[in-house]
Amino acid sequence: MAARPLVARQPNERLQTLIQEAACSNAGLARRVNMVGAERGLDLRYDKTSVARWLRGQQPRGRAPGIIAEAIGRKLGRTVTIDEIGMANGKNLASGVGLSYAPTVAGAIEQVCELWRSDVGRRDLLTGSAVAASALVEPSRDWLISGKDPQVERAAGARVGMADVAAVKAMTTALTDLDHRFGSGHVRPVLVHYLNSVVSGLLSGAYREQVGRELFAAVARLTELGGYMAVDTGQPGLAQRYYIQALRLAQAAGDRAYGGYVLAASMSHLAAQLGNPREIAQLARAAQEGARGQVTPRAQAMFHAAEARGHALLGDA
Known part of the structure; x- marks a missing residue:
């Protein structure tokens, strides 16, 4: 049986656009996300490599997408949704929010x-x-x-x-x-x-x-x-x-x-x-x-x- 081909992740262009709009580096965004997480009682340890993975299409788990949206929103001075950062997972949103x-x-x-x-x-x-x-x-x-x-x-x-x-x-x-x-x-x-x-x-x-x-x-x-x-x-x-x-x-x-x-x-x-x-x-x-x-x-x-x-x-x- 032939091996199933790997499905390549799509780059997260929405997140890339917002990072550019916020004039924020990958390392800077990681620091902001960790700070917002700390306010929520979470010990997050993201770094610039983590942000690079998100930009390549990796979806962080749990509460992370909402915290990332909050961190970017604070930098931009407006509310940013999970959908805007390209991390809306329909099943998760509809089931538990x-x-x-x-x-x-x-x-x-x-x-x-x-x-x-x-x-x-x-x-x-x-x-x-x-x-x-x-x-x-x-x-x-x-x-x-x-x-x-x-x-x-x-x-x-x-x-x-x-x-x-x-x-x-x-x-x-x-x-x-x-x-x-x-x-x-x-x-x-x-x-x-x-x-x-x-x-x-x-x-x-x-x-x-x-x-x-x-x-x-x-x-x-x-x-x-x-x-x-x-x-x-x-x-x-x-x-x-x-x-x-x-x-x-x-x-x-x-x-x-x-x-x-x-x-x-x-x-x-x-x-x-x-x-x-x-x-x-x-x-x-x-x-x-x-x-x-x-x-x-x-x-x-x-x-x-x-x-x-x-x-x-x-x-x-």
Whole structure:
């Protein structure tokens, strides 16, 4: 039997173009990638030879493509997607992005920014994704047993202040109004591009503790709105990813009440649309337990109503 011919890798021309645009050497890019990795708690040891291999078409594994995109984006002063650097792997993006509930604040920032980048850069891969049944309830358990993140303050990056937080809140209000007037199909692309091009930079910036908590709270609400719009445009699998990340951002904000809302209203509603009554009840119950003593009587009643709906659909007495 004749030997199968080797398939030559294609040079990564997209990455080459961006490196030239950034006026960055291979060694310089490697250093920047290692620095971004260190911020994420990773001990990366790339060098100029590693970059040369990427340019020849080698695909780094794991979280490396997102970190490379982040490093180049910082040098260029704009958001760069994995697709732009020629390292988008359709199967990986469609399967796991946005479904993890990160254990750390740094991981949460990375997760949600990767979701936004993927949504903008590879929309076709995410819009057709199905709901991951196992991820309907698992994030609620992580949220339920997790305490408040001890610190969200960041020292590296551009300074972020309360004016930036106010801008995110104002944008959320404006986009909500536009959604009510014209529908999610018209508005959602604007929301996603704003998250990817502006909000990702804010989360990666430098902020004091109080500003950081307020920022995470505002971004949680805007991310939840992105999930709502995904449901409205017939993309439940994408909505699930946005809801999971909104829940994690609410934890970083220290806002248990809003986390409960995401579970009992947003994720529970998604479970109802998918015909999963047991998950409706479980999500609502988690909201009650996790936000106990931190919500208004009206919100608590809404949580109980959601649980009752799940039991009714199950046929429980």
